[in-house]
Amino acid sequence: MSKWNADWRAAALPELASRDWDLIVVGGGICGAGILREAARRGWKCLLLEQRDFAWGTSSRSSKMVHGGLRYIAKGQFGLTRASVRERQRLLAEAPGLVEPLSFVMPHRGGFPGPKVFGGLLALYDALAGRRNHLYYPLQQLRYMVPGLTEDGLQGGTRFFDAVTDDARLVLRVLGEARAEGGEALNGMRVLALRREQGKVTGLEAEDVESGRRFSFRARSVALATGAWADRLRNVQGSEHIRPLRGSHLLLPGWRLPLAHAISFMHPADGRPVFVFPWEGATVIGTTDLDHEDGLDQDARISEAEVEYLLAACTLQFPSAGIGRDDVLSTWAGVRPVVGDGEARRKPSDEKREHVLWVEPGCVTLAGGKLTTFRLLALEVLQACAAFVGRSLEDHGGAVFAPCESSAMPGLSPGQRLRLAGRHGRAQAELARWVGLLGNERVGATDTLWAELAWAAEGELVLHLDDLLLRRTRLGLLLPGGARAELPRIRALCQPLLGWDDAHWAREEASYLALWQRCYSLPA
Template identity: 35%
Template sequence: MNSVPSTPLAGASADATADNAAAAAPHGDCDVLVVGGGINGAGIARDLAGRGWKVVLAEASDFAAHTSSSSTKLIHGGLRYLEYYEFSLVRKALQEREVLLRSAPHIMWPLRFVMPHDAAMRPAWMIRIGLFLYDHLARREVLPGSEGVDLRRSPYGEPLKSDYTRGFVYSDGWVDDARLVVLNALDARDRGAALHTRTTVTGARRHADHWTATLRCADGERTLRARALVNAAGPWAEGFLREVASPARGEALATKSLRLVKGSHIIVRKRFQHDHAYIFQNPDKRIIFAIPYEDDFTLIGTTDVELPQESLAGFGKARIDEREIAYLCEQASRYFREPVRPEDVVWTYAGVRPLLDDASGDPSAVTRDYLLETHATDGAPLLSVWGGKITTFRKLAEDAADLVGTLLGDRRRAWTEHSHLPGGDLRDWIGAPQRPDTDFQRLLATIGQRHPWLPPSLARRMARAYGARIGRVLGGAERLEDLGPEIAPGLHQAELEYLVREEWARAADDVLWRRSKLGLHYTEVQRMAVVQWFAEREHLWSRPAAA
C-alpha cells in the first residue's frame, strides 16, 4: 500500500522528484486512489490516467520491490496450465504475448523453449496435442510454432544427458519484469498520475461518496480524498481489506481469501552456450525452467511453497530456503550432464504469488487467473484485484479501468492494446517498425552510429533498459567522460542521476536489482560503491518537506 504528499521533496525540484503532484485534484483529492505499486497497480494507474482520470498511486516500498520483480520473467501462455483445463486463461495469456512484445521490444523479446522428452513423465502424443493447442489457441504473427527436435544431432542436446534423445521446441517470450513495472509507472506519470513510493496507506475510511485515506511517508502523514479506491496490494490485498480499510456501515470488505505461494529461483554460472531456454518435467508433475540470464548466467526456477498469511508481517522480502535450493539443483541435475550443486549457486531470489484460493490441494494447481471484485453498494466504489500473472497484467488493467469507469458512472474508452510503453516506440531511431526482435537490433545499430563513443556493452545494456529513451540518460554527452564519474563498472553518475530524477530510485537496491541487474555482475566492493553514492545524497529526498 502507498502514496506520497503533493508537496515536492525538499532539496529537489518537482521535476527531480519524479512525483507529478500536479495530477492530484485540489486539496489532495483525486478520482481514484490505487494501493500497490506492483505490475497490477502500476498497470491500472497507467490505464486510468490514460483515460483522463485523476489518479494517485501509493506504494509502501519501491516499485516491483516484491512479487513483480521476483517472477520467472516470462511472457507466456502457461503450457502446463492446459493439464488443469485452464483453456480460457491460456488463451488470454497467449493473446497478450505479441501485444506486449510490440509495446516494448527493448525489455521483452521472443524466446524459444526446448522440452526434452521423458516418456516416464508424459507420453509424446500428449505433448504434441498440448503444443498444437498452444500454437493455435491464439493468433501468432511474430512467434514461430512448435516443432520436434533430435537432441542427438542438435546443439540443444549438448548440455543434456545422453538419455534424452528427442524433444520439442516451442515459443514464448522473455521480460525484464521490474522494468516493466517502472515503464507502466512512467507512462502513468506522463499521463498525469501522481505516483508515490515509500508511502504507506495506514487507513482508508469509506464514506457514502468518497474514501478518506491516511498516507504516511518520510515527512509525516497526509489525508487524501478519493472518489474510488483500487486495492492492488498483491499478497497484502486481503490484509489491506481486513486491517486497513474501514467500511461505511460495518459490512465486511474482505470476501475472498488468498493462497500465498512462494516461488524461488537460483542463478548459476552459464550452463549452455545457445540462446534457447529449457523446460524440464519433474517426477512430482511440476516443471522448472532453465533460462539464459544476463549473458553470463543460467536462471533456474521455480518452486511452489505455500506460506501462512502471518509470514507477510511488514513488507519484508521473501527468502529461499535450503530445501528449495536442493530441490531446484536436484531437478536440474536430472537433465544436465554437468550436475547443478548448491555450492554452484551465485544468487537467489524469491517472491510470493497471491493466488486466489480455489480449494485446490496442490499449490501448483491453484489457478493463475485473476478476479476483479467490486463493492459499489452502501458506499464509495471499491475494486479489489485477486490473483493474476504478469503476462495478463495489461488485460487485467484494462478490465479494471472499465469497471472503475462503470462504478464512477463514466466508462471511458480503452486505449492500451495498440500503445507503446515508454521507450518502446522506436520510430525516431529506426523508422517504420517491422518485427519486435529485429527492431531492437536496428535500434542498437542506430545508437552505435549516433554515439560511436559508447562502449558496445554499455550501449547494449542501455538500449535494453531505456529503448528510445536512451537520449534522456545520455543527455548532451559527446564522449564517455561527459557521463561523469564511473561509480561502478559501466555505471556512471549521469545514469544514476537519471534514475533518481525520472525513475524513483532512492537506494542502491532500486538500481542494482530492479532498475537493472548490475548487482549480479558486481563484487561486494563495487555494490558498496553504489550504496555509498546513495548514502551521500539521501538528504535530498529524506528531509521533511517545508510547511
C-alpha cells in the same frame, strides 16, 4: 517534467495529498502500474501509492517470463491462455529490447508427455496465438542445441517459443508511460486504512514511511492492486481469500552453465514443471511452488529445502556440469497472489491462476492475475471503477508503450541501443546525456552501463540503496556478493546524485548488505 527523485517527492507530497483524484491505485507492481497507465491515457486524475518500492514485491521477483501459460491448457483454462498468448505477442511487438523472444526445449525421455501429446498441446497453444511456433528435433540435432544435456533415455526434444523480460524494468517503463500522460506515482507510502462515508470508500489514509507524516487522500474511486496483501484493506466477505504461494530461484554465472535455450522439464520429486534458462547473461533455475508461511512485510527468501530441490532439478538434466551451492551467485523468492477458495487445501500447483475482482462502493480489489495480462487486468479494474468516477470506458486497443526511436548514443552497438530503448523508453534523452558523460562502460561483467546507474540515481525515485541495486538495475543479483566489490565506485558516482551525506550512505550500505545476505543469498 521535473526530475522524479526524493527532493521532488518531498516537495510534491503535500500538494498531491490536497487534490481531488478520480482514482488512487494502491500497489506499485505491474498490475498497479498498468491500471495507472490506462487511467492516465484516458485523462483520469490518477495517483499511485506504493508502500515500499515500485516492483518491490512479486513484480521484481517473478520467473521473468512473459508467456501464455502452456500448462493452463491442461487445466482447461483456455480463456486465460488465449488472452495471455495474444498479450505476449503485443508486448513483443511494442517493447523490443525489454520483452524478448525466448526459445524453450522440452526433452522427451519416454515418460509423459511424449512428443505426440506435447506436440498436440503446442498445436492448440499455437492456434490460440494465431501462428505455428514449435518443432520437434531428434536426438542427433538436440545434442548441438543443448550441449551437456544428459542423454539418459533421451529420444529428442520439442522446441517452442515464449518470451522473457526484466520484470522490474517493465514496471518502471509502464510507470514512465503513465507519468508522461499525467499520472503520478509515489513509493514509500503505506496505506493505513480506507476512508468510508455512508458505506462508500471516498479516499484513504496513508503514512509517508520516510518522514512518518500522515496524509489524507480524497478519491472518487480506489483500486487495490496489492497482490498478496489484497486481504488487508478490503472489506472481506465470502470465502475467497489470497493464498500466498512462494516461488524461489537460483542464479548462476552464465559461463558456469551456458544456455541458448530455456530447458523445460518435470521435476521427478513432484511432477511440477521446472525451467533452467538464460537471463541477463546469467542462468536461472526455477521455480518452486509452496505455501508462504512467513510474514508478508519482509522480503521473501529461499529455504534450504528449495535450494536442494532446484539443484537436484539442474543435476538431473546437466549432471556433467556438477552445479552445486558454490556456483550460486544469488537467489530470489517471490510471493504469488493466488486466489484460494478457503475450502480444501489443494496442492499449490493445483490452484487456478484466474484473477478475481472484489467490488464494494468506491473500491475495486484485484486479486490474482499474471504479469503477461496486466493490460487486460487494468481494463477490467477501470471498467469497474468507471461507474464511481462518472465516466464511460472503452478499450480502443491503444499501445501500452508509445513508439520511440532510440536516441543517438555514439559508441553503442545496435543491440545496446535496442536494450536501452526497451528499458528506458521516453527517458532515453536523459540517459543519452549520461552516456555522453560516462561513455559505454559496463558495470562488471553485466550489460548494465554506469550511465544507467547514474540516471537511475538522478531521476528514477530511488529512496534506498536496494531500490537502486535490486530493481532499477539488477546488479545486486548479477554480481558476486550483491555487487560488494563495486560499491566504492557506485558510491562515488551515485552518492552526490542521491543527495546523501556520508553517514546516510553508510547506513544504506549496511542495510543493503544485510538484506542481501538475508534474502538474496543462500540460506546460512
